[in-house]
Amino acid sequence: xxxxxxxxxxxxxxxxxxxxxxxxxxxxxxxxxxxxxxxxxxxxxxxxxxxxxxxxxxxxxxxxxxxxxxxxxxxxxxxxxxxxxxxxxxxxxxxxxxxxxxxxxxxxxxxxxx
Amino acid sequence: xxxxxxxxxxxxxxxxxxxxxxxxxxxxxxxxxxxxxxxxxxxxxxxxxxxxxxxxxxxxxxxxxxxxxxxxxxxxxxxxxxxxxxxxxxxxxxxxxxxxxxxxxxxxxxxx
Numbered sequence: 001x002x003x004x005x006x007x008x009x010x011x012x013x014x015x016x017x018x019x020x021x022x023x024x025x026x027x028x029x030x031x032x033x034x035x036x037x038x039x040x041x042x043x044x045x046x047x048x049x050x051x052x053x054x055x056x057x058x059x060x061x062x063x064x065x066x067x068x069x070x071x072x073x074x075x076x077x078x079x080x081x082x083x084x085x086x087x088x089x090x091x092x093x094x095x096x097x098x099x100x101x102x103x104x105x106x107x108x109x110x111x112x113x114x
Numbered sequence: 115x116x117x118x119x120x121x122x123x124x125x126x127x128x129x130x131x132x133x134x135x136x137x138x139x140x141x142x143x144x145x146x147x148x149x150x151x152x153x154x155x156x157x158x159x160x161x162x163x164x165x166x167x168x169x170x171x172x173x174x175x176x177x178x179x180x181x182x183x184x185x186x187x188x189x190x191x192x193x194x195x196x197x198x199x200x201x202x203x204x205x206x207x208x209x210x211x212x213x214x215x216x217x218x219x220x221x222x223x224x225x226x
Contacts, residue, residue, distance in 0.1 A: 006156075103212075105158070
């Protein structure tokens, strides 16, 4: 049973470019969460999605960041016009319907902005 | 915003020793989770706690959900070198739409 799959594992972008981070939840999981981790910090919640719906985006920066979880395919976290401060590890987690209080994490995408 | 407090930032123990980590908050949580993160990897769930006072074990790990619902501890017994890593507590608030609040983590080092 495959776990939460994230790709790419590492992503390098120059300032002003777009970054697209992908997350495939565990099989049978319909809830996806995105978190950001800065060095020597805990994970900070960004957004919570179910299929085709954003449930809670209270942790998302208001500009340049967007997330989607389409009916088919992985969840995407998109960062437009990246800046150096966007450099971080971005983690995706998933949980099954009815058990949203337990989340399983992927290995993360490390974004470096040059 | 909500905060979970974990201290100290780092702990150093000898192989075979037991170690206990605490996590406190000013807010009430209805779920407590403990995760371990290795360098370059994502957090791996160790133990989940759902009820105040609950004591749960997973091998050499034991965790408890504080009766005030504002704290939790994780105990590792008979430590081994592979216990090295960063241990995070995470809590879920009632009615918080499932998002987790994380502590800053404790880095555990185990001397052989």
